[in-house]
Amino acid sequence: MHSKTSPPEPGPRDPGNRQDFLPSNPPQLLPDPAFGAPDAGGSSLGERLYRSAVMAVLVIDRVEDAVPLARALIDGGIDCMELTLRTPAALEALAAIRREAPQMLAGVGTILTPAQVEQAQEAGAEYGLAPGLNPRVVQAAQARGLPFAPGVATPSELESALELGCRLLKFFPAEPCGGLPFLDAMAGPYAHLDCRFVPLGGITAEQIKTYLQHPLIWMIGGSWIAPRRLIQEQNWKAITTRAAEAHRLALEIRNSHHAQ
Numbered sequence: 001m002h003s004k005t006s007p008p009e010p011g012p013r014d015p016g017n018r019q020d021f022l023p024s025n026p027p028q029l030l031p032d033p034a035f036g037a038p039d040a041g042g043s044s045l046g047e048r049l050y051r052s053a054v055m056a057v058l059v060i061d062r063v064e065d066a067v068p069l070a071r072a073l074i075d076g077g078i079d080c081m082e083l084t085l086r087t088p089a090a091l092e093a094l095a096a097i098r099r100e101a102p103q104m105l106a107g108v109g110t111i112l113t114p115a116q117v118e119q120a121q122e123a124g125a126e127y128g129l130a131p132g133l134n135p136r137v138v139q140a141a142q143a144r145g146l147p148f149a150p151g152v153a154t155p156s157e158l159e160s161a162l163e164l165g166c167r168l169l170k171f172f173p174a175e176p177c178g179g180l181p182f183l184d185a186m187a188g189p190y191a192h193l194d195c196r197f198v199p200l201g202g203i204t205a206e207q208i209k210t211y212l213q214h215p216l217i218w219m220i221g222g223s224w225i226a227p228r229r230l231i232q233e234q235n236w237k238a239i240t241t242r243a244a245e246a247h248r249l250a251l252e253i254r255n256s257h258h259a260q
């Protein structure tokens with residue numbers, strides 16, 4: 001199903017200051033065809049997400065906040081986002097980030113309809129996520145070639161996602177559901193199918209290390225890095241500080257893990 005990979009070269013969007021993440025190569029290819037195919041730079045999207053390790057979940061109210069926000073995150077070392085489709089400004093904010101902060105891995109979240117799959121992709125989404133599993137949405141993403149991680153929180157949802165061919169899954173809402181012990185127990189019977197998870201929902205910086213050292217976890221994230229209030233206040237400095245802390249913690253665990 002999967003094979004060992006040689007260390008991937010940095011992709012074209014990898015900024016020079018991210019050399020610190022290069023030892024953190026995925027232990028194996030992600031067996032999800034949507035996330036697994038190498039891009040023009042030789043890295044797959046799955047590998048780039050793995051190296052990013054932490055995804056900032058964003059709710060953007062004003063388009064003009066989008067680019068300074070993306071730059072504040074990148075300055076702190078976070079180059080991966082789930083920009084949620086929960087505000088009227090979301091799609092325009094996405095397009096602005098793609099244009100002016102292209103090193104940001106541009107994921108879109110809260111994709112709830114097939115029409116939103118199309119809108120997100122047209123605005124520049126590189127991948128999509130959703131809080132739940134809607135087969136129509138997953139199939140629309142597959143038909144358009146948009147890598148997609150649906151949300152799962154039960155074994156039945158996990159089976160439906162696997163049946164649809166998904167292997168990278170959002171575990172949501174991670175902490176209220178029981179966090180890592182719950183995920184470990186739920187995913188146990190499916191471990192041989194090589195799915196991997198992005199836990200989101202209720203996670204904070206304190207939990208980064210515990211999650212990232214578990215073999216089921218591809219990356220983690222949440223809104224604590226750039227809470228809506230700090231975005232509304234345009235407090236870019238505070239967001240960079242939070243991003244830098246998340247990046248530092250992720251780096252520590254990934255480097256120690258891969259050194260073993």
Ligand code: 3PG
Nearest residue numbers: 057200201202222223224
């Ligand atoms: C979401 O889709 O809202 C994310 O999972 C974020 O959850 P959080 O706000 O609890 O971090």
